[in-house]
Amino acid sequence: MNRLHTLDVKYIKGIGPARAELLAAECEIRTAADLVRYYPTHYVDRSTVRTIRSISDEETYVQIQGRFVTLNIVGEGAKMRLVGLFSDGTGTMEVVWFKRIKSLAKQYLPGVEYIIFGKPGSFNGHRQMTHPEVDLPGTMHATEGLRGVYPLTEKLRNRGITSRSFDGWIQTVLNGPAIQETLSVSVLERNHLPGLHTALSTIHRPEDKTALDAARLRLKFEELFFIQLDIQRRARKRKMSMDGFRFRRIGSWFNSFYSRCLPFELTDAQKRVIKEIRADVNTGRQMNRLVQGDVGSGKTLVALMAMLMAVDNGYQACLMAPTEILATQHYETISKMTAAIGLNVALLKGSTRKAERERIHTGLADGSIHLLVGTHAVLEEPVSFRNLGMAVIDEQHRFGVAQRARLWLKNSIPPHVLVMTATPIPRTLAMTVYGDLDVSVIDTLPPGRKPVNTVLRYDNQRLQVYKALYKQIQQGRQAYIVYPLIDENEKLDLRSLTEGYEAVREMFPKLKVAFVHGRMKAAEKDYQMQLFVSGEAQIMVATTVIEVGVNVPNASVMIIENAERFGLSQLHQLRGRVGRGADQSYCVLMSRHNISAETRKRLEIMTSTTDGFVVAEADMQMRGPGDIEGTMQSGLPFRLRIASLASDGQIIQLARASAEALLDSDSDLHRPENAATERELRRQINRQADWSRIS
Ligand code: ADP
Ligand code: MG
Numbered sequence: 001m002n003r004l005h006t007l008d009v010k011y012i013k014g015i016g017p018a019r020a021e022l023l024a025a026e027c028e029i030r031t032a033a034d035l036v037r038y039y040p041t042h043y044v045d046r047s048t049v050r051t052i053r054s055i056s057d058e059e060t061y062v063q064i065q066g067r068f069v070t071l072n073i074v075g076e077g078a079k080m081r082l083v084g085l086f087s088d089g090t091g092t093m094e095v096v097w098f099k100r101i102k103s104l105a106k107q108y109l110p111g112v113e114y115i116i117f118g119k120p121g122s123f124n125g126h127r128q129m130t131h132p133e134v135d136l137p138g139t140m141h142a143t144e145g146l147r148g149v150y151p152l153t154e155k156l157r158n159r160g161i162t163s164r165s166f167d168g169w170i171q172t173v174l175n176g177p178a179i180q181e182t183l184s185v186s187v188l189e190r191n192h193l194p195g196l197h198t199a200l201s202t203i204h205r206p207e208d209k210t211a212l213d214a215a216r217l218r219l220k221f222e223e224l225f226f227i228q229l230d231i232q233r234r235a236r237k238r239k240m241s242m243d244g245f246r247f248r249r250i251g252s253w254f255n256s257f258y259s260r261c262l263p264f265e266l267t268d269a270q271k272r273v274i275k276e277i278r279a280d281v282n283t284g285r286q287m288n289r290l291v292q293g294d295v296g297s298g299k300t301l302v303a304l305m306a307m308l309m310a311v312d313n314g315y316q317a318c319l320m321a322p323t324e325i326l327a328t329q330h331y332e333t334i335s336k337m338t339a340a341i342g343l344n345v346a347l348l349k350g351s352t353r354k355a356e357r358e359r360i361h362t363g364l365a366d367g368s369i370h371l372l373v374g375t376h377a378v379l380e381e382p383v384s385f386r387n388l389g390m391a392v393i394d395e396q397h398r399f400g401v402a403q404r405a406r407l408w409l410k411n412s413i414p415p416h417v418l419v420m421t422a423t424p425i426p427r428t429l430a431m432t433v434y435g436d437l438d439v440s441v442i443d444t445l446p447p448g449r450k451p452v453n454t455v456l457r458y459d460n461q462r463l464q465v466y467k468a469l470y471k472q473i474q475q476g477r478q479a480y481i482v483y484p485l486i487d488e489n490e491k492l493d494l495r496s497l498t499e500g501y502e503a504v505r506e507m508f509p510k511l512k513v514a515f516v517h518g519r520m521k522a523a524e525k526d527y528q529m530q531l532f533v534s535g536e537a538q539i540m541v542a543t544t545v546i547e548v549g550v551n552v553p554n555a556s557v558m559i560i561e562n563a564e565r566f567g568l569s570q571l572h573q574l575r576g577r578v579g580r581g582a583d584q585s586y587c588v589l590m591s592r593h594n595i596s597a598e599t600r601k602r603l604e605i606m607t608s609t610t611d612g613f614v615v616a617e618a619d620m621q622m623r624g625p626g627d628i629e630g631t632m633q634s635g636l637p638f639r640l641r642i643a644s645l646a647s648d649g650q651i652i653q654l655a656r657a658s659a660e661a662l663l664d665s666d667s668d669l670h671r672p673e674n675a676a677t678e679r680e681l682r683r684q685i686n687r688q689a690d691w692s693r694i695s
Contacts, residue, residue: 148167183677254311325516332533637684
């Protein structure tokens with residue numbers, strides 16, 4: 001495939017510099033290799049010709065054979081369009097083009113027999129098709145079996161680029177010299193996979209369904225295989241090198257915390273995970289462990305006890321959180337919990353004042369600060385520890401792999417790394433997604449928790465919802481009302497948030513209402529958060545900045561406005577903010593009345609279960625906004641084009657096993673039969689490095 005990686009698409013027949021620029025901007029296609037890896041998203045069967053009478057609006061793509069009865073340019077200026085009346089003897093259909101009107105008007109003639117191909121719809125009650133492909137019967141394109149449909153953007157369409165354009169360009173490449181294989185013969189044979197050139201030819205122009213399935217399997221396997229190879233090679237290297245701090249003992253910090261400060265008994269799951277961490281840090285190798293536990297399972301405490309192990313052995317520890325709110329909260333919880341044993345804890349955020357910052361820098365450098373809690377600010381240059389022994393990253397998915405690695409640069413020997421996440425994904429998947437991390441699971445919640453009572457309500461029931469909310473507040477409880485703010489720059493969302501805030505204040509004039517969103521200044525955010533944490537404010541109106549980690553056990557009501565706009569895992573996270581005490585809590589999903597069946601089904605998952613794994617599974621299958629797949633993919637070393645983490649679990653297993661076997665027999669990929677695989681791996685790593693420099 002080497003030659004293709006250096007062949008700029010502008011040199012491919014029919015593309016040229018202008019289109020090449022567009023392809024780069026719209027589809028990240030720059031080289032011939034990128035082009036042949038641009039796969040069809042689905043296929044249409046061009047061997048069947050349909051009748052106008054038999055088709056319905058719900059169908060995706062159909063082809064029809066007939067003639068234009070009329071074909072005219074209608075309207076003027078921006079409204080100009082080419083409109084044809086197409087008849088096949090069973091009925092008529094309007095065919096419309098909004099672009100390239102004049103050239104198409106010359107090209108297509110009334111009375112001539114054509115096959116048109118496109119997505120049927122209707123307009124003003126009349127059957128219609130916009131921008132179909134038009135062929136003469138008997139030509140190569142018409143009625144040729146399975147045809148790939150390529151993802152096209154608005155801009156591509158406007159420039160007259162169609163699925164057929166892609167087909168033509170890709171065929172030009174595939175008809176050139178054979179594309180070099182990336183997998184070794186033994187890997188291909190072991191998994192019964194077709195070769196790369198065959199697979200690519202087939203995926204773009206499948207002869208039949210069986211061949212297509214084999215080609216798709218091969219290409220998915222290949223993607224997942226290189227990811228596994230990269231991950232496992234790094235894991236092996238790390239395991240071989242002995243450079244990790246050895247925490248030989250559990251000492252007085254840990255023990256006196258355990259006996260004097262712990263307000264409750266640890267759950268069995270917490271105990272087990274603490275033991276796993278204890279075993280890791282005693283090996284002399286660096287720990288890289290992921291702790292997975294549903295919201296409210298008590299990860300913070302596990303992290304704190306792991307950090308005390310470091311302190312007991314003369315090292316410092318740090319805990320990084322993705323938001324200032326969360327960092328502040330962790331700081332407060334930990335300071336309070338360890339007050340009796342006199343641990344020196346500091347908080348470093350982007351908004352920390354200069355004098356305080358300098359004091360912290362000094363304390364870190366001379367070792368007097370035992371434990372630092374912070375945000376990304378911790379990663380910044382002047383922060384230097386005397387001896388950082390343990391780094392904990394909370395809610396990992398907000399931090400990239402690259403940031404994780406930067407932590408290690410703070411020491412010559414890297415600190416032990418503990419990553420905590422509430423994204424509940426199956427263990428095998430976690431191993432793929434979180435790279436070379438070992439995985440621990442906190443699979444039970446602290447005792448006495450009652451499942452959050454979750455209901456779906458519509459906008460016209462808001463008054464009732466507010467009444468129920470007020471009742472809880474009269475009983476001394478607190479409530480969150482959350483608004484979607486998908487993009488913090490979206491003015492519209494901000495308006496709906498402030499309007500919501502005003503409405504709530506009007507509704508409850510006697511109550512104190514706190515108000516937090518992501519565009520607020522840090523000090524203001526802290527102040528508002530404090531109002532709620534201290535119990536002074538009974539209601540907190542907020543955006544999803546409170547989504548991760550915030551812990552106010554007295555809060556018993558979570559109202560989520562426009563719940564239909566959230567992804568399932570996000571809803572689950574939000575719901576996790578309540579139900580943290582022993583009393584019954586409530587989560588109300590507010591939605592427009594008029595939502596699709598799919599959306600309703602999604603929301604009903606939430607009302608039917610509080611199990612994070614069930615929610616995650618459904619999320620993966622249903623793929624709502626902000627789905628888990630996206631979150632998971634952001635943890636991968638290379639990007640996926642065709643494989644899916646959610647639905648290709650079996651192929652992941654195959655790829656994993658093959659990568660393991662390969663590294664067992666040739667750990668450095670030095671054997672000649674693995675040269676192509678080694679080259680491809682190196683290429684993908686370099687490419688990834690280029691990308692991360694850009695972004
Ligand atoms: P998460 O796993 O979502 O980060 P937290 O660490 O914030 O959860 O813990 C949620 C709540 O449960 C906190 O109020 C914490 O004090 C409490 N908690 C943690 N462990 C236990 C336990 N073993 N028994 C009772 N409560 C616990
Ligand atoms: Mg947490």
